[in-house]
Amino acid sequence: MNKLVEVQNLKQYFPAGSNSLFNKRFIKAVDDVSFSINKGETLGLVGESGCGKTTTGKSTIRLHEPTAGKIIYDGKDITKVNMLPYRRKMQIVFQDPYASLDPRMTVSDIVGEAIDIHKLASSKAERKDKVITILERVGLNSEHANRFPHEFSGGQRQRIGIARSLAVDPEFIVCDEPVSALDVSIQAQIINMFEDLQDEMGLTYLFIAHDLSVVKHISNRIGVMYLGKLVELADSLELAFHSLHPYTKSLVSAIPVPDPRISRQQKRIVLEGDVPSPLDPPSGCRFRTRCQYATKICAEQEPEFKEVASDHFVACHHCCE
Amino acid sequence: MSEYLVNIQNLKLSFFTPAGEVKALNDVTIQMKQGDVLGIVGESGSGKSVTAYSLMGLVPEPGRIISGSIEFDGHPMHTMTEKELRQIRGNEISIIFQDPMTSLNPVFTVGNQIEEVILLHTDKNRKQARERAEELLNLVGINEPRKRLRQYPHELSGGMRQRVMIAIALACEPKLLIADEPTTALDVTIQAQILELMNDLKEKIGMSIIMITHDLGVVASMCEKIAVMYAGKIVEYGTADEIFYNPHHEYTKGLLLSIPKLTATDHEKLIPIEGTPVDMLMPPKGCPFAPRCNSCMKICLKEMPPYTDVNDDHYSACWLLQKQAYKMIKDGVAR
Numbered sequence: 313m314n315k316l317v318e319v320q321n322l323k324q325y326f327p328a329g330s331n332s333l334f335n336k337r338f339i340k341a342v343d344d345v346s347f348s349i350n351k352g353e354t355l356g357l358v359g360e361s362g363c364g365k366t367t368t369g370k371s372t373i374r375l376h377e378p379t380a381g382k383i384i385y386d387g388k389d390i391t392k393v394n395m396l397p398y399r400r401k402m403q404i405v406f407q408d409p410y411a412s413l414d415p416r417m418t419v420s421d422i423v424g425e426a427i428d429i430h431k432l433a434s435s436k437a438e439r440k441d442k443v444i445t446i447l448e449r450v451g452l453n454s455e456h457a458n459r460f461p462h463e464f465s466g467g468q469r470q471r472i473g474i475a476r477s478l479a480v481d482p483e484f485i486v487c488d489e490p491v492s493a494l495d496v497s498i499q500a501q502i503i504n505m506f507e508d509l510q511d512e513m514g515l516t517y518l519f520i521a522h523d524l525s526v527v528k529h530i531s532n533r534i535g536v537m538y539l540g541k542l543v544e545l546a547d548s549l550e551l552a553f554h555s556l557h558p559y560t561k562s563l564v565s566a567i568p569v570p571d572p573r574i575s576r577q578q579k580r581i582v583l584e585g586d587v588p589s590p591l592d593p594p595s596g597c598r599f600r601t602r603c604q605y606a607t608k609i610c611a612e613q614e615p616e617f618k619e620v621a622s623d624h625f626v627a628c629h630h631c632c633e
Numbered sequence: 634m635s636e637y638l639v640n641i642q643n644l645k646l647s648f649f650t651p652a653g654e655v656k657a658l659n660d661v662t663i664q665m666k667q668g669d670v671l672g673i674v675g676e677s678g679s680g681k682s683v684t685a686y687s688l689m690g691l692v693p694e695p696g697r698i699i700s701g702s703i704e705f706d707g708h709p710m711h712t713m714t715e716k717e718l719r720q721i722r723g724n725e726i727s728i729i730f731q732d733p734m735t736s737l738n739p740v741f742t743v744g745n746q747i748e749e750v751i752l753l754h755t756d757k758n759r760k761q762a763r764e765r766a767e768e769l770l771n772l773v774g775i776n777e778p779r780k781r782l783r784q785y786p787h788e789l790s791g792g793m794r795q796r797v798m799i800a801i802a803l804a805c806e807p808k809l810l811i812a813d814e815p816t817t818a819l820d821v822t823i824q825a826q827i828l829e830l831m832n833d834l835k836e837k838i839g840m841s842i843i844m845i846t847h848d849l850g851v852v853a854s855m856c857e858k859i860a861v862m863y864a865g866k867i868v869e870y871g872t873a874d875e876i877f878y879n880p881h882h883e884y885t886k887g888l889l890l891s892i893p894k895l896t897a898t899d900h901e902k903l904i905p906i907e908g909t910p911v912d913m914l915m916p917p918k919g920c921p922f923a924p925r926c927n928s929c930m931k932i933c934l935k936e937m938p939p940y941t942d943v944n945d946d947h948y949s950a951c952w953l954l955q956k957q958a959y960k961m962i963k964d965g966v967a968r
Contacts, residue, residue: 360820465909495676496847500891500905507902522821529893529903552895566825567895568850572873574896575854582829583822586790 315384316516317372317484318348322381324364324371328591339590341367343540344381346617349484354510354517356531356548358524358563360587364540365520366407369486372518373402385484400430403477407489409469413461419472420457423447426479442479450475450505467498474505484516491526503530524567528552533623536560539590539598542617546624556620556631559599597629605630637704638808638841639665639688644701646687655913657683657696659865665858667808670835670842672856672873674849674888676910680865681845685811687711688843689726690718706808724754727802731814733794737786743797744782750804769800772837774830792823796830803834811843816851828854849892853877858946861885864911864921871947881949883926920952928953 322345325338342364349355357365371378374395383391390398406412413422420443426432433439444454450471461469470490477485487506491499507530509515521527527534528548535545536559544557555561562581569575583602588594597615600606609629617627626632646658658680665671673681686692688703690710703710708721730736738746747766751757757765763782770778773796786794795815802810812831816824832855835842844855852859852873859876861869861884869882880886887906908925911917917924923933933952941954 360822467909495910496849496888497676497891497906498909500893500903501907503893504903504905524821525893525895528895529897529900549898553898562825563821564895566821568824568828568848568854569896570849570853570877570889570892570894571896572853572877575850578854580825580829582825586792586823587820 314351315348316351318384320346320382323379324367324376325379340540345542347535349516351516352514354519354531356527356534357520358527359537363537365537366488369488369518369520373486400480401483403482404486405473405477405490408493409466409473412473415461418458423475423479430480446475446478466494470502486518488520539593541598544626556626557628558603558605637664638667638706640704642702645699647699649695653914657865661867668841670856672844672852672859674852675862679862681862682813685843685845689722723750724805725807726809727807728811729798729802729815732818733798739786742783742785747801750801754805773800791819795827809841813845869949875947881943882951883928884922
């Protein structure tokens with residue numbers, strides 16, 4: 313298989329004050345995460361708020377400078393290089409379509425900015441043509457080009473955000489919760505559009521969301537994160553039906569099924585308590601404080617992220633017993 | 634005393650904004666018996682929250698009830714004074730809001746906020762109120778209630794705060810609990826905890842619940858009856874099974890097809906509802922869903938469809954269900 317993006321032992325720590333002058337404390341937002349994405353594939357990342365999925369996405373395209381680890385894009389190590397040429401290839405769509413568009417720029421400026429920076433158009437007319445082609449591709453039209461973001465609904469704004477990321481003809485797009493802020497009926501429009509664009513342009517996605525049903529629908533493979541760690545990574549159907557990690561199992565069972573006959577019989581594995589603070593994560597396996605199978609070894613030793621079946625990775629001491 | 638606990642009849646409610654009149658509710662009728670669990674689903678701006686708020690007499694400015702009546706347990710809520718409403722709010726009806734982060738007062742302890750309700754509505758003294766508060770925290774599954782009572786909201790996590798909100802809502806054993814998107818702001822595993830808790834409490838206390846949400850999964854697991862709202866109108870009403878397995882309104886059908894399902898084994902493309910939600914300042918004449926509807930006929934653009942009974946406990950407002958419409962399609966008059 314042809315790997316487009318490879319993330320190796322990525323660590324992203326953020327300073328969080330200090331308890332004394334020399335003893336700095338860090339929030340380990342992402343701690344030793346490795347995965348790779350094949351060309352033309354969609355990798356989904358799920359997890360609860362604060363588990364580090366957005367940070368992973370941003371670090372992958374170096375919107376955060378990784379504390380440690382390597383990011384390899386198309387065979388080249390880009391962890392320390394000048395990103396400008398790579399920004400053309402790697403783009404991002406943000407979660408909140410209200411906060412991620414500059415209210416004082418017109419749509420054509422928002423979409424055209426990247427075209428200017430990368431000097432992709434030789435004349436004004438060509439720039440305009442390019443902008444309109446992109447707008448049409450995301451289901452908007454030329455009339456929209458001179459309007460401002462506030463004139464659009466949430467779904468349309470998200471289309472503008474997607475148009476902006478497409479302006480430079482990228483190969484890889486990080487989609488950071490692109491549909492969570494949208495209404496259900498609009499959500500399906502945007503999901504379908506992501507799929508169509510992938511078919512037409514051969515895009516590769518890292519699709520981040522907290523809604524497992526959405527991620528399962530769009531992704532080929534899914535990674536599950538918990539407290540800055542990847543705990544399970546598998547094919548999306550395999551993960552939805554034969555998950556191995558106790559956290560993934562509870563996550564799958566916790567989703568309310570929109571089907572009364574199934575959901576009345578649904579047995580939820582309800583996790584006790586809340587996610588521990590990432591400032592002071594539990595020793596050993598980070599999930600052990602909420603895990604019903606936890607034993608002594610879970611507290612002492614960190615489970616290895618290993619392949620238990622073909623293309624199915626899990627980090628758990630007990631899942632294969 | 635009527636046989637219904639909640640009886641909202643032909644309620645019309647508008648917000649008079651500087652930009653014009655927004656008809657937030659358009660002829661809404663809801664009837665609930667004691668012990669019913671009703672789910673109201675709809676997109677943002679469809680009027681689901683306003684319906685519930687109007688039931689508590691909590692319509693914010695510049696909203697006004699134009700016509701219709703709201704009865705709760707025999708009380709005419711739409712004509713009562715603020716003072717009379719206060720006797721009922723928090724006592725017989727209570728509400729849980731969407732965002733537990735902003736609906737608790739940050740400068741009072743949790744205990745203080747629970748006791749306030751008890752002291753206001755019962756003749757318990759402070760000590761008894763404290764005991765009751767402790768009992769309530771136990772009921773909603775909070776460990777070490779005595780310690781928690783002395784804490785401030787910022788010391789608790791989101792899930793815990795929502796549990797405190799539920800404790801406050803249950804303080805006087807209300808006849809009706811309104812839950813306005815109670816789990817939307819929470820993570821999936823915490824959402825599961827809260828839903829489980831509400832299911833338990835429903836059985837223990839036997840109160841009626843109105844569950845407002847946009848998540849069809851949540852209503853499927855909680856509610857017996859479901860009202861689907863679109864642009865300030867209930868477009869379909871029926872039992873959960875009827876709505877999910879026998880939907881008759883095009884909007885309901887569209888909603889059910891447009892959600893990705895975790896249980897699907899092969900990749901089916903989603904079928905979205907095309908177009909954008911209604912601009913409530915300029916709603917279309919006729920059926921509000923007509924501009925997005927695949928089966929739209931001429932009459933849909935002109936006149937509001939009446940309610941048609943599908944069966945005893947299931948009705949829907951769609952011209953397609955009218956017998957003449959079928960005839961007209963057959964004769965080639967419509968479309």
